[in-house]
Amino acid sequence: MNVPGLTLSLLMMSCAVVQNANAQGLISGDILANEINKTVNDVGWSFIQNEYNKVRYQETKTDGEILVQEISDKISERMKEVNSALTSLKSAVESDKLSSDDVPQDCCIDGMYQLNFRFRTDVSLEMFCYSKPSYVTGNNFKYISNNVMDVMKTNLNKKSLQFQYISLKSGLYFNYPATLLTDCESYDPRFRPFYASTTKSKPRDVVVALELSASMRGDKFVKAKQATFTVMETLSIHDRFGIVVFNNKAYTKDGCYENQLVPLTQTTKDSLQKFLNSLEGDSSANYTEAVQKAFVYFKTSTDGENRDQILLFVSDGSNDGGDPLEVIRDENQQLNNRVVIHTFGIGTGLTGVDKELLKNMTEQTLNDNSYGYIKRGKFVLVTDLTYLREAMGTFYDDSNIPITGIPTYTMPYKDFFTNESIITACLPFAFNGVFEGVVCADVLLSELVAEILYLKQGEFSYAFVMDGEERTLVHPLIPDPRDVIAKEQDIINIYNFETSGDVHEVIRSMKMKVFFLMHAYDISLFY
Template identity: 35%
Template sequence: MFIQIIYKILFTWLVTRCSGRLLDPSLFKNVLDDVANNGLGVNQIQDHFNSLTYTDTSVDGSSLATEISSSLSSKFNGPIQALKNLKTAIEAEIGNFRTSTSIVECCRARGTTYNSRFRSTVNMNEACITKSENSPSSIRYPNNRIVEVMKKNYQENPELKWQYLGTEDGILMNYPSFKFSTCRDYDPRFRPFYVSSATPVEKDVVIVIDKSGSMNALHQTQTLIQIAKQAANTVLQTLNPNDRFTVIAFSSGAEVLGSRYRDCIKSYELSEATPMNIKFIEGEINRLSVDGKTNYEAALDTAFKFFEKSPRNISGESREKVILFLTDGEKTAGGDPLSLIAKRNGDLENEIVILTYGVGA
C-alpha cells in the first residue's frame, strides 16, 4: 500500500511536469495526507503518544546548562588534547623519520579482531601504513614513537577512535592497524583532511575539460578523455565543503555540467563542494563523450562568467580563485584565448590563477 501511494505521488508529479500544467495543491495535499495516515500511520502514532502517562518534573535550567556544558567539554577536550599530543610528538620526531620502517603495511595487517568501538576488525597493538604509488623514491617514514603516542591517546580518551597521519611523501599512518584491500591505491595528499590543512584558504575552483574528438586518442592503455575524467574527479575529492566549484566541458562549444538539472548552475553560480554536489557532478563527468573541435575561447568565456557572477567574498574572507584547464593540444576553433584572458582577468584585478595541464603529453 505504501509503495502504491509513493508511486501515485511520483506519477502525479511526472504527468504534471511533462504536460506543463501547475500542480493542483488540493490534490497534492490529499495524497500527502493519505501517505501520512495510511502509509506511515501518523494518526495511530499520535493516538498512542496521547495515551501515555507522564509526570511533570521541575528542571533547574542553570544547573542543567552547566551539566550539559561540562559533558560537552569532557567529550571534546580529550580529543583536542590527543591531537596536541600527536602534534608535539611529530614536531619532535620528524627529524628522526627514516627511509625504512618496521611498521607493517595496512594491506598486510595481521592479528586483527573485531572491535565494537571501531565497528571493524583492528589490531590495537599496532599501527599500519599505506604508501602511494606516486610516492617519491626517497620516502621518510613516521617512526614508532608516533605509534606509542597514538596508543597512549587511545588509552586516556574513551571517546577517541581512529588516529592517522598523512605526510607529504604520500604516506598514511593509521592507528589502530586494519586491513586495506590494496597496497598502493590510497594517497592522503588527495584527501580533504590533508588538503584543507595544507591549503587552509577557501577556494573557488572551475575545472575545464576538453571533450573534443581528439580526446579519444590513446595514451598507453587509456583514452585521453578517460585520463581527464580521472584527473577532474581527483580534484573534486580534494575539495572541502567551504570551497566552491563548477565543471565545464568543451569542444566546439562549452557545456556547464549539471546546468540541465539545476537552475543555480545555469545562472553561473558556483556550487558549494558538499559531498552531495560532488557526487552529482562526478556522475556528469563520467558520462562525458567526445566530439567536435577544440574551442578554447568558448571554454574560457564560460569559466570567467562564474567568477564574474558569483559573490567574490563570503563572510568577508578572500578566496583563492583557480581555473584548472585539461586539454590535449592546440585549439581548432574559436578566437584568441589569450586576448580573452587578458581582458576578463584584468577586469577581475587578475585574481584568477589559470593552471593548464596537457593530457597525455
C-alpha cells in the same frame, strides 16, 4: 537482598505448610498467609517498606541555563582533549622527523589482529601500519618510529578518539592501531576532505575547464574525468564547484549548474559525474571560449572576494581559437586578479608552442599588477596519464599552508568500521618550517556529545549542537549519530533546520564560542 537465602526460606516454609496440610487433610489459607508474612519479615521487607514510606516526593524543576552550561562544559572538555591529543601527536612527529628505516606492517596485508570492541574490527594496539597509492613509487622512504606510536597509545586514554593517522604530502599514510584496510592501491589521503581542508584558510571556488576535442577521445578523456572526480572529492560542503567542457565551443551542464557554482553535496556530485560520463570528444579546441565561460562562474559567485578562486585548465594542446591570455587579462582584472590558474598539459603530443601558451596562462603574462596582485599558478606536463589524478588532486599550493595549532574538523560522516557518525580532527605539521603533512584522529560523535543524546525532545524543548562553520552535528531533524542504518547527511547547515527570523541572532552569538551547544526550553526563542 540475598536471593539464595530467600529461596531456602520459602522452601522450608512450603515444606512446613505441606506437612501440616497432610496431617489435617487440607491446606489452610490462614496458615499459608502467616507463613508468608513470617518469611517476608525475615528478609526485611517490612523494614524496607517503612523506610520507603518515609520518603516524600518533591517535584524539582530543571534549570535550563545550568543544564546547558554543564553539558557545554563537558563537550568543551572533550574537545580540549582532542586538541591536546593532536598537539602531542604533532609534536612527536615533528621531533621524530621520520627517523626510522624499519618498514612497518603493511595496511594492505592481514596481520596478527584481534577483535577490539572499541574499534569494532580486528586491530593490533602494539603496532601501526602504513600504505601508499600504487603511483607513489620509490624505495627510499622513511617512516615514523615507535616514539610516535607511544604517543598515539597514550592518546587512547581519550575515550572519544578512534583511529589516529598521519598523512604525508608524499602520499604515505600511517594508521594506528594497525588494521587491514581496503582499496590500498588507489587510496590517497591527500584527496580526502580531512587532508585537503587542512590546506586552506578560506573556502574555495573551483572550476575545471576540460578539453573535449576529437584528440581527447579514449584514455585521455577517461583519465581526465577520473582526475576531475578526484578534485571534487577534495572539496568540502563550504567549497563551490563548476565544470566547463570545451571543443570549438564551451559547454556547461544546464539548469541551475549553467551559470553558477554549486556546493558539492552527494546529489550535485552525482549529477555532475553523470554529465561528464555522457560526453564524447569531437572537433577542435577553443581556449578562448573555455576561459570566457569559466569566468562567468567566478563573476557570479557570491562573496567571491573572500574565497580562493581557482581555475584548473586541462588540454592536450593545439588551441584553435583566439588568444586566451587577452581574455584572462580582461576578465581577471575585473576581479582584481584574484583568480589563480593552473594548467595541465596531458599526453605526448604537445608542441613547444602549446606548452608555452599553457605556462603563460598560469603566469597571466598580459595582466597588470595595478589591478591587483597576480597570483601565479603552475603548469604541469603529464605525459604519463597515470599521474594526472595525483597532479590535479593536489592542485593546492602546500608551500603557503599555514602551520596552525587550531584543528580543522570534517563534517560528520559514516565510519567504515562502526558505521556510526564520526568527525575527523586534523593539525598540519612541518619539518624545518615547511609543511610536510597532517596528523588526524577520528572522533566518535556519540561519545563527544553523549549527554545530548539522553535528552528527550519535549513539547517546548529540544537540543542541538553545531560548530563554528554552521554545520549541524546533532539535531532532532537529523538521524541519531549512533544510528548505523541511516545514510550520511550532506546538507547539514543549521539554517536548513532552524528557520525562524529570530534564530539568526541566536546562532550568531553561538558562533562566538569555540564549540556550540543550545538547548531551547521556550520555542518562542526561535519563532
